[in-house]
Amino acid sequence: MKSTGKLTINDIAEAAGVSKTTVSRYINGHVEMMSETTRERIKNIIKMSNYQPSDIARNLKRQNSNMIGVIISDISSPFSSAVIIGISDCLESHGYTPLFVNCEDKLEREESYIDSLIAKGVSGLIINTTSSDNNHLISTACKGMPVVLCDRYINNYNFDIVTSQDAQGMYDLVLHLKSQGYTRPVMFTQKWKKNSTRYIRRQGFIDAVKQIYGYSPEKDVYLVNNKDKCSVYDELLKLQADLKPNDIPAVIGVNSVTTIRVLIAIKKLGLLVPNNIGLCGPEDWDWEDEMNWPTLVSPHITTIVINPTEIGSKCAKLLIEKIKNPDMPAKKILLPCKISVRQSTLRI
Amino acid sequence: MKSTGKLTINDIAEAAGVSKTTVSRYINGHVEMMSETTRERIKNIIKMSNYQPSDIARNLKRQNSNMIGVIISDISSPFSSAVIIGISDCLESHGYTPLFVNCEDKLEREESYIDSLIAKGVSGLIINTTSSDNNHLISTACKGMPVVLCDRYINNYNFDIVTSQDAQGMYDLVLHLKSQGYTRPVMFTQKWKKNSTRYIRRQGFIDAVKQIYGYSPEKDVYLVNNKDKCSVYDELLKLQADLKPNDIPAVIGVNSVTTIRVLIAIKKLGLLVPNNIGLCGPEDWDWEDEMNWPTLVSPHITTIVINPTEIGSKCAKLLIEKIKNPDMPAKKILLPCKISVRQSTLRI
DNA sequence: TTGTACGCGTTATCAT
DNA sequence: ATGATAACGCGTACAA
Numbered sequence: 208m209k210s211t212g213k214l215t216i217n218d219i220a221e222a223a224g225v226s227k228t229t230v231s232r233y234i235n236g237h238v239e240m241m242s243e244t245t246r247e248r249i250k251n252i253i254k255m256s257n258y259q260p261s262d263i264a265r266n267l268k269r270q271n272s273n274m275i276g277v278i279i280s281d282i283s284s285p286f287s288s289a290v291i292i293g294i295s296d297c298l299e300s301h302g303y304t305p306l307f308v309n310c311e312d313k314l315e316r317e318e319s320y321i322d323s324l325i326a327k328g329v330s331g332l333i334i335n336t337t338s339s340d341n342n343h344l345i346s347t348a349c350k351g352m353p354v355v356l357c358d359r360y361i362n363n364y365n366f367d368i369v370t371s372q373d374a375q376g377m378y379d380l381v382l383h384l385k386s387q388g389y390t391r392p393v394m395f396t397q398k399w400k401k402n403s404t405r406y407i408r409r410q411g412f413i414d415a416v417k418q419i420y421g422y423s424p425e426k427d428v429y430l431v432n433n434k435d436k437c438s439v440y441d442e443l444l445k446l447q448a449d450l451k452p453n454d455i456p457a458v459i460g461v462n463s464v465t466t467i468r469v470l471i472a473i474k475k476l477g478l479l480v481p482n483n484i485g486l487c488g489p490e491d492w493d494w495e496d497e498m499n500w501p502t503l504v505s506p507h508i509t510t511i512v513i514n515p516t517e518i519g520s521k522c523a524k525l526l527i528e529k530i531k532n533p534d535m536p537a538k539k540i541l542l543p544c545k546i547s548v549r550q551s552t553l554r555i
Numbered sequence: 556m557k558s559t560g561k562l563t564i565n566d567i568a569e570a571a572g573v574s575k576t577t578v579s580r581y582i583n584g585h586v587e588m589m590s591e592t593t594r595e596r597i598k599n600i601i602k603m604s605n606y607q608p609s610d611i612a613r614n615l616k617r618q619n620s621n622m623i624g625v626i627i628s629d630i631s632s633p634f635s636s637a638v639i640i641g642i643s644d645c646l647e648s649h650g651y652t653p654l655f656v657n658c659e660d661k662l663e664r665e666e667s668y669i670d671s672l673i674a675k676g677v678s679g680l681i682i683n684t685t686s687s688d689n690n691h692l693i694s695t696a697c698k699g700m701p702v703v704l705c706d707r708y709i710n711n712y713n714f715d716i717v718t719s720q721d722a723q724g725m726y727d728l729v730l731h732l733k734s735q736g737y738t739r740p741v742m743f744t745q746k747w748k749k750n751s752t753r754y755i756r757r758q759g760f761i762d763a764v765k766q767i768y769g770y771s772p773e774k775d776v777y778l779v780n781n782k783d784k785c786s787v788y789d790e791l792l793k794l795q796a797d798l799k800p801n802d803i804p805a806v807i808g809v810n811s812v813t814t815i816r817v818l819i820a821i822k823k824l825g826l827l828v829p830n831n832i833g834l835c836g837p838e839d840w841d842w843e844d845e846m847n848w849p850t851l852v853s854p855h856i857t858t859i860v861i862n863p864t865e866i867g868s869k870c871a872k873l874l875i876e877k878i879k880n881p882d883m884p885a886k887k888i889l890l891p892c893k894i895s896v897r898q899s900t901l902r903i
Numbered sequence: 904t905t906g907t908a909c910g911c912g913t914t915a916t917c918a919t
Numbered sequence: 920a921t922g923a924t925a926a927c928g929c930g931t932a933c934a935a
Contacts, residue, residue, distance in 0.1 A: 215928055226906045231930055240904055259674040263620070264928035267611045267911050282643060285842060288636035295630060295657055304675070306652060309643055326607040327652070467845055494633060497815055503851045563912055574922045579914060588920055612912035615927050 214258045223252045234260055266328055273303045275526065276324030277333045278317055280359070282309035285463075285492035286515050287335065290357060293519025294333060301527055310337055318343040325352065331526045333357050339403050353533060355526040358518055360403040367529060369521045369540040373404070373489070376511035376544040377411030380459065380487060381419050383509070383546060387554045389457035389485050392416055393427040393446060395439065395469055396461035405461050408489065412459060431465065439465070440472040447476075457485030457552060463492060463500060470504060480506055485552040489513050489544075506550035513544055562606045571600045582608055614676055621651045623874060624672030625681045626665055628707070630657035633811070633840035634863050635683065638705060641867025642681060649875055658685055666691040673700065679874045681705050687751050701881060703874040706866055708751040715877060717869045717888040721752070721837070724859035724892040725759030728807065728835060729767050731857070731894060735902045737805035737833050740764055741775040741794060743787065743817055744809035753809050756837065760807060779813065787813070788820040795824075805833030805900060811840060811848060818852060828854055833900040837861050837892075854898035861892055 216234075220227040225245055232241065233249045252258075266272040275298055279287050291307060298305045306324060310316040314337050321343060324332065331353040334344060345364045348354045356368040384392050394412045399405035409428055416424040427449075429442040443458075450456060458473075460466025466488035470480075478484045490501055490510035501508040521540055529535055564582075568575040573593055580589065581597045600606075614620040623646055627635050639655060646653045654672060658664040665685050669692060672680065679701040682692065693712045696702045704716040732740050742760045747753035757776055764772040775797075777790040791806075798804060806821075808814025814836035818828075826832045838849055838858035849856040869888055877883055 213928095216930095217928080227929080228906060228931080229904090232905090235930075242904065245905085257670075259670050261615075261928055262671075262675045263611055263615045264911090265930080267609075267615050267913090267927090268929050268931090270911070272611070283640050285633070285636070285846070288633070288639075291636075291639075292631050292657075295655065299656065304654060304656075307643065307655060308647065308652075309640075322605075322607050323610075327610045464846060467851070471845055497819055498633070498812060498848070500846070500848075500851055503815070503848055505853050561912095564914095565912080575913085576915090576922055576924095577920085580921090583914080590920060593920085609912055612927090613914075615911090615929090616913045616915085618927070 213261075214256055216258075216260065219249065219252055219256065219258050222256070223248045225249065271330050272328040274327065274329045275303050275305050275331050275333060275523070276320075276327070276329040277305050277307045278320055278324075278335065279307060279309050280312050280317075280335050280337045282307070282311075285494075286513075289492050289515035290335065290519040290522075293516040293521075294357075294523045295519075297520040297523035298527075301523075303523075303527070305333075305523075312337045314338050314341070317341070321347055331355070331530050333522050333526055335359060336361060338401055339406075351533070353526060353529040355522050355529065357522045358404060358515075360407075365537045367525055367537045367539075369518055369525060369542070371513050371518060371542045371544050373407045373511075373544070374411035374414065376489065376513075376546065377408060377459075378415040378418070379546045380509075380511055381412065381415035383548060384457045384485060384487070384552060385419050387457075387481075387485065387552055389455050389552070389554070391427070391450065391454040391456040392420070392424065392459060393429060393456060394424075394459045394461060395429045395431055395442060395465050397431060397433060397465065399461070408461050431468070433464075439468040440475060443469065443472045443476060455483070455485075455554075457487065460486070460488030462489055466508060466510075467500065467504070470508070481551050481554050485509075485554070487511075487552050490547070491515065501547070501549060509549045509552040510547050511544050512547050514542065517542060561609075562604055564606075564608065567597065567600055567604065567606050570604070571596045573597065619678050620676040622675065622677045623651050623653050623679050623681060623871070624668075624675070624677040625653050625655045626668055626672075626683065627655060627657050628660050628665075628683050628685045630655070630659075633842075634861075637840045637863035638683065638867040638870075641864035641869075642705075642871045643867075645868040645871035646875075649871075651871075651875070653681075653871075660685050662686050662689070665689070669695055679703070679878050681870050681874055683707060684709060686749055687754075699881070701874060701877040703870050703877065705870045706752060706863075708755075713885045715873055715885045715887075717866055717873060717890070719861050719866060719890045719892050721755045721859075721892070722759035722762065724837065724861075724894065725756060725807075726763040726766070727894045728857075728859055729760065729763035731896060732805045732833060732835070732900060733767050735805075735829075735833065735900055737803050737900070737902070739775070739798065739802040739804040740768070740772065740807060741777060741804060742772075742807045742809060743777045743779055743790060743813050745779060745781060745813065747809070756809050779816070781812075787816040788823060791817065791820045791824060803831070803833075803902075805835065808834070808836030810837055814856060814858075815848065815852070818856070829899050829902050833857075833902070835859075835900050838895070839863065849895070849897060857897045857900040858895050859892050860895050862890065865890060 216227045216230050220230045308320045317337050333355050335357040336359045339362050341361050356366045358370045396405055399409045431438045431442050458469050460469050480486050487509035490512050501510050564575045564578050568578045656668045662685050681703050683705040684707045687710050689709050704714045706718045744753055747757045779786045779790050806817050808817050828834055835857035838860050849858050
């Protein structure tokens with residue numbers, strides 16, 4: 208046995224006094240017509256030497272790997288962290304290894320990562336994409352790479368996708384607001400045109416208000432941004448000015464961060480939740496129980512429960528299906544979401 | 556150009572009318588004595604065909620890869636998520652690819668992951684280990700695999716490690732409590748014997764109290780567990796019973812989760828923070844600003860700021876150093892931590 | 904039941 | 920300035 212460098216199949220073969228073919232057969236379980244003696248001998252040598260076949264060489268030979276590329280648009284958000292957990296757990300339990308990369312919301316990075324992941328030999332991709340337009344991704348999908356989209360739509364191609372039923376969640380939420388006597392539901396959101404999640408939530412809000420309240424609330428969508436700390440506060444002032452007499456407003460934040468910022472601004476202004484103003488929004492991340500933000504703050508916030516961990520695991524599961532059966536027609540998995548009613552919208 | 560299967564260096568060579576050696580030279584930048592014409596031709600073909608050399612084959616040939624194995628003890632904690640972000644960003648910016656695996660606090664899984672990561676050809680390991688004892692890891696380090704420990708010590712081997720100065724943070728915190736007139740600092744912790752972080756924080760607490768208050772608070776360490784929801788509440792009752800007349804207690808949670816649970820129990824009991832009881836603890840994860848738990852809850856909680864993202868990036872940086880210079884003596888990087896004083900311990 | 908020989912896609916050595 | 924050829928470690932058709 209060599210003392211230097213890594214063990215190879217040759218070393219094992221030599222030590223066992225057989226050819227490397229035989230060792231390879233043993234490793235891959237083709238032992239039907241192998242003598243008991245050689246089997247035992249190989250087994251022992253491998254055990255004693257702690258030999259592990261090189262995945263690199265196997266992958267080269269077999270022309271595939273058990274690695275899955277996962278492209279995350281912004282790894283630093285708690286939503287992404289939860290998605291990663293779901294993907295990781297599901298892939299690992301099925302023998303796959305995820306390769307996570309962070310494209311920081313930059314389309315060029317996303318495109319170059321796609322190429323480098325393919326070069327690494329991944330046998331599929333899970334994409335939480337940056338932009339609704341992505342020709343490079345479409346072209347790699349066309350070449351036969353299995354792709355599943357994670358919570359973001361892409362135009363012009365019939366991708367497999369897993370996402371939550373945001374529109375239905377919005378509907379339930381608006382219905383709840385109406386039942387609590389709020390007369391003026393509004394939405395606070397960052398730029399929504401190129402972000403499919405925000406796009407859908409905004410549209411869901413508008414459609415729900417149309418149906419439930421019977422008017423079109425396009426101008427009740429207040430635009431805020433992440434850079435300017437005062438932005439939310441300013442928009443809230445604008446909302447105050449926009450109110451008609453006797454209006455009881457309820458703010459829906461487009462995501463967790465926005466909702467929290469609105470809460471802070473509300474407290475600064477001294478408004479009373481839930482009586483003078485309601486507050487709610489999607490619950491984009493799910494640390495367990497008492498660590499989760501809707502119940503950490505006071506009052507506890509009514510939310511649409513999204514469950515990103517499940518989105519992640521469903522993505523992984525769908526991709527594995529698709530790898531095993533590449534000709535499967537594209538699936539759209541929509542996870543239902545429940546609303547979780549808490550103090551912040553309970554007037555009655 | 557073939558229409559089926561992946562492009563290889565042979566296809567490019569053929570299309571360019573040169574040997575694959577020449578193409579390989581071009582790819583690896585050995586172009587000093589290459590004619591301008593061939594260089595241009597190869598360049599164009601590669602560009603047009605969007606060819607990418609196979610990392611698998613290169614790794615096999617070069618006997619190394621740019622992949623780094625990262626073993627996380629419990630990926631579902633926000634602390635781990637933040638560490639992952641730091642590792643990911645730093646490795647990617649240096650051309651390495653992290654392979655994250657989640658050993659769910661199980662030593663066997665950790666050991667088998669070490670083997671399978673090595674089989675995948677990783678050129679180094681970052682370990683946020685499960686247990687302070689790990690012979691398997693020691694033996695792989697002995698065989699020459701570069702290893703950096705992430706925030707957890709391991710007995711009996713001089714590993715490179717990055718961790719925070721928990722003991723110093725505890726000292727500062729206890730000093731602060733004394734200055735605010737608290738007479739009875741206590742700690743709430745889960746089982747600490749096999750978890751090096753908790754172990755160190757508990758020891759830091761004990762040493763600090765000895766020095767600053769002049770007595771030994773071993774029996775003021777209250778043990779709670781994660782399963783039983785009432786556990787924290789019960790221990791808090793016990794603390795109440797243990798108090799001497801005129802004692803003003805201050806609870807230090809061993810980590811974020813424990814601290815929040817103590818806060819919830821305190822509110823249930825109707826005690827007044829900060830006047831009747833103080834509350835503080837390490838801030839194990841760092842979502843930006845208004846999303847972070849110490850300022851979400853009321854009152855805002857005094858913390859030791861840990862900065863897990865920086866722990867992650869420092870780990871990555873140290874490992875890269877070690878890979879480039881394997882004979883470097885083991886480094887212990889201790890990140891200083893500051894305390895962030897907020898309302899929950901401000902009596903004065 | 905076991906072994907020989909070749910190829911996976913790349914890079915390195917040695918020629919020319 | 921370029922090419923032929925041999926490896927890297929493994930799996931497999933084919934031969935024995």
